[in-house]
Amino acid sequence: xxxxxxxxxxxxxxxxxxxxxxxxxxxxxxxxxxxxxxxxxxxxxxxxxxxxxxxxxxxxxxxxxxxxxxxxxxxxxxxxxxxxxxxxxxxxxxxxxxxxxxxxxxxxxxxxxxxxxxxxxxxxxxxxxxxxxxxxxxxxxxxxxxxxxxxxxxxxxxxxxxxxxxxxxxxxxxxxxxxxxxxxxxxxxxxxxxxxxxxxxxxxxxxxxxxxxxxxxxxxxxxxxxxxxxxxxxxxxxxxxxxxxxxxxxxxxxxxxxxxxxxxxxxxxxxxxxxxxxxxxxxxxxxxxxxxxxxxxxxxxxxxxxxxxxxxxxxx
Numbered sequence: 001x002x003x004x005x006x007x008x009x010x011x012x013x014x015x016x017x018x019x020x021x022x023x024x025x026x027x028x029x030x031x032x033x034x035x036x037x038x039x040x041x042x043x044x045x046x047x048x049x050x051x052x053x054x055x056x057x058x059x060x061x062x063x064x065x066x067x068x069x070x071x072x073x074x075x076x077x078x079x080x081x082x083x084x085x086x087x088x089x090x091x092x093x094x095x096x097x098x099x100x101x102x103x104x105x106x107x108x109x110x111x112x113x114x115x116x117x118x119x120x121x122x123x124x125x126x127x128x129x130x131x132x133x134x135x136x137x138x139x140x141x142x143x144x145x146x147x148x149x150x151x152x153x154x155x156x157x158x159x160x161x162x163x164x165x166x167x168x169x170x171x172x173x174x175x176x177x178x179x180x181x182x183x184x185x186x187x188x189x190x191x192x193x194x195x196x197x198x199x200x201x202x203x204x205x206x207x208x209x210x211x212x213x214x215x216x217x218x219x220x221x222x223x224x225x226x227x228x229x230x231x232x233x234x235x236x237x238x239x240x241x242x243x244x245x246x247x248x249x250x251x252x253x254x255x256x257x258x259x260x261x262x263x264x265x266x267x268x269x270x271x272x273x274x275x276x277x278x279x280x281x282x283x284x285x286x287x288x289x290x291x292x293x294x295x296x297x298x299x300x301x302x303x304x305x306x307x308x309x310x311x312x313x314x315x316x
Contacts, residue, residue: 006082009046014042060082060107071115082104090149101153120172123175136215161174171236176242206266208270208271210268225239225292228290228292253266
């Protein structure tokens, strides 16, 4: 297959691209290499596939440039991972998040329709569940109350995806990722931030009491789900990809202390707007439709992440 991966230089995207190249697919990476974190890190993410994938630098908001790309290459599928990410930054940059995540997604869906691309994978987020009253979260739960601009943009992306499926019979799968971690994780995310602070002897800032719980999902399990969604005929589906286990924030820090053999200096701060008390995936649908089986336990995954971090430490 000839596959376009947007956001392909990022954490999740670069792992997806590596596995597609390992399968000998023809891959085009589209990324704007913005400065949300160091662009040099994103270039390093692609170092292993630089000779096997076509890499294009452009912004998904640039409809004209996107059209040129679609005219030049006949894609069989689009894996749309590009987005402005993170709940807290979205609180102060709501317009940017709306522009990139909604307008950019609209641009890609419209071009996929125009150029007859029938398979479209959209990266959504567990944040769409907001303060959900039922746990674990199911895909058919009510989603009328997102609590951050980021969550709202992902919910809007899912709605747009359904419109294009309904009108044009495009095969679209929206994958709701639950707190992905592993090698190359973005430096602003908790596991990366906490590890960096522990090794630097700096305090770890915990918002609230540290009692929030997250469904941490290893990158290899996420990639397994993405490729399964690509390979299976599914029509339109929304599917959770999580580990189906929650870990309390304080427990996460304790695990990092145990694995590193170092003490964490914890500083408690007030709760942050937009944060939810728990994310917890019901993955019955993913098991049934994708044969999805998360295999990496949090203890094993954290050990692997720390090994990667130590090996990369001169570049942090």
